[in-house]
Amino acid sequence: MDIHRTFGEVVFWEAGRLRHAGRIDMTRTALEGFGKGLRQTDEVVIEATGNCMAVSRVLSPFVERVVIANPLQVKAIAHAHVKTDKVDAGTLASLYAAGYLPEIWTPDADTERMRRLVARRYQVVRHRTRLKNEMHAILHAHLIPRCPHADLFNRRGRVWLMRQPLPTDEVAAIERHLRELDRLGEDLELLDREIAQGALDDPAIKRLLTITGVNLTVATGLMAAIGDIGRFDSPQKLVSYVGLNPRVRQSGLGAAHHGRISKVGRSHARAMLVEAAWAAAKAPGPLHAFFVRIRAKRGHQVAAVALARKLTVLCWHLLTKQEDYLWARPALVASKLRSMELQAGRPQQKGNRRGPAYAYNVKALRDQERLVAEQAEKSYERFVAHWRTRPPKDQVRGRLKPAETE
Template sequence: MTAPYDYHIGVDYHKTYSHLVVQDSAGKTLRSGRVKNDRQSLGSFLERYRENSHAVMEATRNWMVMYDWLDDICDDVVLAHPLKVKAIADAKIKTDKIDATVLAHLLRADLVPEAWAPTEKARDLRVALRERMFYVRLRTMVKNRGVTVFDRYPEQTAQLKKLGDLFNKTGLQQLATLNVSAIDRIQIDRGLEFIGDIDGRIKQAEATIKAMTKTNGNVKLLKTIPGIGEFFARLIDAEIDDIDRFRNPKKLAAYAGLVPSTYSSGGKIFHGKIIKQGNKWLRWAFVEAVAPAVASDLQLRAQYEHLKLNGTNKARVAIARKLLTITFQILRDQRPYERRGVDSDEGASATISRLSR
């Protein structure tokens, strides 16, 4: 149970304004109204309710701004999981005032399904990591657009494609000599110049990330896991933030969305594909780490090849789950990864067996 606060504040946060509802311990609404999203307006609205108060808001887009303002005013701030606040998500009638009132009632009754509020350090690192990922995606888009142009000249580019990467040093030199139309030459040159600019931004972003994690011991530990390199180590550490908030690997797997969907009816249980909810960045990192992991670790490769008999996708998910389990143990015990036998980790082996069925 939460502490017996005098004031319970529900906040329905929007881009330019928020609707606030202040209730007392009996559930009586003391104040309700729309507030402009700035520190001064929020402070003025809640001036009489600062002492012994707590507030709740949903983890919506850019929630950090309002969360930090409320944290300076109230004794405690609770971050609600938007998909789990069914009283709001499933409501037939939705208004800002109703949503804020429901949040205040749930907070007063200690029934708020909480979302994790990362530390400021983890938040900053996540911002830096997402910047790099944005530039990488942008570079891929520009390259794909260039490939569309190249495909109009199959005879000239057929030999180039054998290089494997049209955009490495050798490929770029060859692309510069292609005999194409004037407009296509303009587009190719602009695209290649743009890719060079993006590469520079990626290097700058990586330098920022490296400086932020220079003394991070967790990153060094995570890099000892097969398939986990510099970037994934930093991403995984930032998304987990604090391993102690997970009681066991299963909780971490559920948070990452690396657990099968389950349907139970009539005494029978069916397991389907992995759930769509969860931290998409963690799930992506572990799944992407599978290929380099099985290429560098004999035990993981043997397990992967065995599980492929039941389907490649199931095998990838199972190995990703094993990498997650290893991550949990390494961060919990604060020791580097040590290669062991295939079945030495009973928990991970059980997981692989279940997911491969």
């Protein structure tokens, strides 16, 4: 089926031949009527579009399987000069019958819901950032100096903002942006509560929170993108899935040239991993030592991306082996978990009842955990102190002795 917003083109593949079956409307009633005419042994192939998951849910009870194809890879495999809906549907059927159809993984209902929540939160944050940038641009356009307070949009910053000499239309625009910013803040709080409630009973998210630099937003975003870790046979597969693998160009007997990261995959998960890498680079531990080592050779931007890739590999090992991070800081992890509970709407603990998260408020315990992390960082530095970069093979051949080359 080549599906669109309002209709879908249907082609049957039977005994090596294609048979055109016309169009059906993209409504639940029409799809259910179409599904009742199919056999339980039939298989339906569609491309990944905005409504493909809804089509899959409606047709799944009537057939053996609903396959969702990757449109980018389908286009790369079968590029036709004549492109119609009928040709596209026939291409999907032929590729699947030949075993060449590139499929995508279909998430379960809980993972799909988490993906929607994470995507909506991302859009709200982007909208808030755009509004803040517009207000900064208004101040810059009228030569207003920087705000002396830490945050322009807190109570003190807003009082300072409304005292600035601006034209009346600019003042009205700032007031309108501030009202929109407050409304988006309320939406963001509701989304954070829904995300936290869905993460309370998820052991995988709690396991990712043991990693330095990973907070609830990053952990839920990664698990929403990953879904079932069992579908990745190796950490390199997960690295490629989020687009942190380098591009490679090689032909014939020439040397392979490695370029920038591919950025092919889930861009939101990749952005959160880079954000977590910047946070992990500021905290003591082996991850900080790794960042410093790469930064000395390639600069801080490359080091941040390299650390994001290492975090991806680390997440794969933790989720696959079902183990917590070895150098986790217990008080910090307990504080993260307690913050997640409060964000989900759990009641606060009053009186003399003190949970494990209270240890993070004791400076002596925080310093002790920080000391252990610093010792782990020094151990990593001693471990890699004698590492040397492996030279290319052609340089190795050029340094061979004359007797070895004869």
